[in-house]
Amino acid sequence: MKLNRQTRSALFAMLGYTAALQLMLSAAILYWPAFRENTGALKVLAGPIPMLKDMIVQLEDKGSVAYVLSQHFFKGCNVLGVAAATLFAVGAVAGEAHRGTLEIFLMRPVTRRRLLTERFVSGALQVIVPIFLTTLTIPLLLARVDEVGSLGRYLLAGVHQSLFLLCLYALAFFLSTMGRTPLKLAFGVLIFAIFNFSMYMVKTVTHYSLFRLADIQTFLDVYEKGPNWGLWAIFAGTIALLFGASLFVFERRVP
Amino acid sequence: MDIETSTSLAIEAHGLSRSFGDVRAVDGIDLAVASGSVTGVLGPNGSGKSTFLRLLIGLVRPDGGSATIAGAKLRGDGVAVRKRVTFAPGEIALYGELSAAEQLEWLLRGRSHKALLHAHAVADRLGLPMAKRVHEFSHGMKRQLLFAAAMGPDVSVRILDEPTEGLDPAKRSCVLELIAEEAARGTTILLSSHHLSEVEQVCDRLVFFFKGKLLADEDPAELRRLAAKSARFEYATEAAATAAAALLKTAPAVANVHQDRHVLRLELDGVANPLALLEGLTASLQDLEPPVNLELGRLSLTDLYERVYGVRGL
Numbered sequence: 422m423k424l425n426r427q428t429r430s431a432l433f434a435m436l437g438y439t440a441a442l443q444l445m446l447s448a449a450i451l452y453w454p455a456f457r458e459n460t461g462a463l464k465v466l467a468g469p470i471p472m473l474k475d476m477i478v479q480l481e482d483k484g485s486v487a488y489v490l491s492q493h494f495f496k497g498c499n500v501l502g503v504a505a506a507t508l509f510a511v512g513a514v515a516g517e518a519h520r521g522t523l524e525i526f527l528m529r530p531v532t533r534r535r536l537l538t539e540r541f542v543s544g545a546l547q548v549i550v551p552i553f554l555t556t557l558t559i560p561l562l563l564a565r566v567d568e569v570g571s572l573g574r575y576l577l578a579g580v581h582q583s584l585f586l587l588c589l590y591a592l593a594f595f596l597s598t599m600g601r602t603p604l605k606l607a608f609g610v611l612i613f614a615i616f617n618f619s620m621y622m623v624k625t626v627t628h629y630s631l632f633r634l635a636d637i638q639t640f641l642d643v644y645e646k647g648p649n650w651g652l653w654a655i656f657a658g659t660i661a662l663l664f665g666a667s668l669f670v671f672e673r674r675v676p
Numbered sequence: 677m678d679i680e681t682s683t684s685l686a687i688e689a690h691g692l693s694r695s696f697g698d699v700r701a702v703d704g705i706d707l708a709v710a711s712g713s714v715t716g717v718l719g720p721n722g723s724g725k726s727t728f729l730r731l732l733i734g735l736v737r738p739d740g741g742s743a744t745i746a747g748a749k750l751r752g753d754g755v756a757v758r759k760r761v762t763f764a765p766g767e768i769a770l771y772g773e774l775s776a777a778e779q780l781e782w783l784l785r786g787r788s789h790k791a792l793l794h795a796h797a798v799a800d801r802l803g804l805p806m807a808k809r810v811h812e813f814s815h816g817m818k819r820q821l822l823f824a825a826a827m828g829p830d831v832s833v834r835i836l837d838e839p840t841e842g843l844d845p846a847k848r849s850c851v852l853e854l855i856a857e858e859a860a861r862g863t864t865i866l867l868s869s870h871h872l873s874e875v876e877q878v879c880d881r882l883v884f885f886f887k888g889k890l891l892a893d894e895d896p897a898e899l900r901r902l903a904a905k906s907a908r909f910e911y912a913t914e915a916a917a918t919a920a921a922a923l924l925k926t927a928p929a930v931a932n933v934h935q936d937r938h939v940l941r942l943e944l945d946g947v948a949n950p951l952a953l954l955e956g957l958t959a960s961l962q963d964l965e966p967p968v969n970l971e972l973g974r975l976s977l978t979d980l981y982e983r984v985y986g987v988r989g990l
Contacts, residue, residue: 425782426773521769525822527735528765530758530786672753675696675736676767 431547438505439551442497446555449492450562453485471624479637485568489559489575490640494582498552499618499635502586505551507610509544510593513537514671515600524676537671541594541664548590549583574644581643584656585635589614591663598667598674686711686833686864691741692731701727703888704741709866709881711832714859716875716896717868718977719885725868726766728885729837732866733763746833746864759786764826766837766868768818772811776821779810783825795828802850816843823851827858834858836867840874852878872977876900884980886987903975907942907954910969914938919964927960929953934982941979 456463460481467473480487514537517523527533556579560572593610600606614631621630633639634652643649687709694702702724709715717725730736732745734754743750746760770779780799784792799806802820810818823839839855840848856878859865869875876882876896884892909924911917917938924933924942931945944953954972961967981987 425778522771524765524767525783528763530755532755533753673737
């Protein structure tokens with residue numbers, strides 16, 4: 422199958438994001454024995470930041486499972502995933518408007534619903550496929566440091582992470598259907614995400630942060646107790662609502 | 677049901693309107709285009725012709741009115757129309773990272789393989805280097821690539837927004853020739869331009885837009901008759917034009933002289949041999965500063981709007 426340059430460039434972006442996630446995950450797991458040795462010292466160092474100290478206590482109590490969940494999902498996917506979700510979404514429509522190609526994008530004999538759905542799905546796959554690909558390597562990496570873990574449960578955590586990121590992706594995508602400058606949109610969404618992450622680290626306002634929905638405790642709950650169906654339904658509803666709003670706007674958009 | 681049985685009219689628009697904020701870009705256009713005809717949509721920049729064409733293929737939703745194109749009613753996002761009609765946009769923006777061949781394939785997504793082959797044949801005839809990336813293409817080459825894509829599919833109606841704009845004379849002739857060949861096959865063509873002399877060569881009907889409204893509907897033959905009675909003298913200075921105007925006003929067979937700074941527009945009356953008349957006129961001006969440019973038998977869109985429709989300051 423011959424891929425055109427646009428598809429190849431999307432695949433390269435996804436591969437880059439996968440490689441970065443994999444590097445972070447591999448380094449973190451291989452560092453686990455040293456981390457375990459030094460949790461006491463790390464707790465002292467994290468003393469001035471109560472939220473950080475709480476995290477280290479959690480890691481100390483729950484061992485490698487909490488450590489992997491924190492390193493791969495809470496740190497790796499939340500940071501890189503948010504950036505990827507934003508960047509893959511903002512160009513979907515605003516990118517076309519910015520480069521002036523929205524008219525040729527819309528003039529082919531294809532419904533706008535289909536055009537937008539294809540864009541949404543391909544971007545969403547770019548965001549979540551790397552999460553699952555890298556999660557699949559966790560048991561192999563854990564074996565290198567004489568630890569074990571349930572792949573199925575890590576994959577459930579991956580589902581939770583994907584739904585959380587897709588909410589942000591759907592928000593950025595919706596803004597893209599209305600906007601003309603992807604860079605401005607990306608800045609706006611990333612500042613919103615960074616602000617939420619900062620709030621998470623402040624004990625008095627941490628409960629208002631969106632990252633409470635994708636923190637170590639949440640991932641531990643999914644790992645230990647199984648899917649959080651209520652929260653997953655809210656995530657899925659938010660994604661559907663934002664996609665529906667995107668469709669409504671896009672159907673009426675003037676090139 | 678989006679599709680209706682076809683009639684002898686390829687395009688029917690009733691009260692088609694669209695506003696952008698306070699600006700009424702298209703204001704209640706009624707237009708019926710017969711199957712197999714070539715209709716030119718003319719007007720100055722901002723007259724609403726491009727918006728009208730975009731309305732017809734569903735790129736822009738109308739605020740009011742209705743339209744049926746190639747038997748398909750304009751509804752929703754207009755996909756039923758776009759399946760039966762091709763469009764070459766006036767705005768030129770393509771994916772620079774693609775090769776011309778890839779871009780053509782991308783533009784013809786949803787069309788048959790035969791359409792792609794035909795579009796390649798048109799591109800070859802225009803001499804486009806299909807292996808080159810689009811970012812290496814000039815503005816005119818990009819326009820030709822969009823034109824080739826619009827000529828590819830086997831449809832009964834083609835809508836072309838300024839297909840010759842920015843092309844060199846040779847390519848312009850080639851595009852007009854391809855349009856004429858397509859018309860000879862019975863395809864309905866609606867094309868826009870703001871160059872009267874170009875479209876009157878291939879069109880059998882001309883409609884004129886101004887401020888979103890349909891100002892006039894003309895037979896090109898009538899305009900050619902009108903053009904034959906027109907002359908334009910361009911001088912280096914306004915003073916030279918004024919001096920010439922004083923003489924020309926008294927010349928025989930000159931019905932009217934209109935001066936616009938250093939340009940004189942003459943309306944000739946009852947001219948049997950315009951060239952001989954022109955020679956006579958230039959001879960009578962031999963003591964004055966000669967014109968830097970002289971045209972006979974050509975009517976610009978500005979001239980037409982000013983002289984015939986009374987619209988000034990275009």
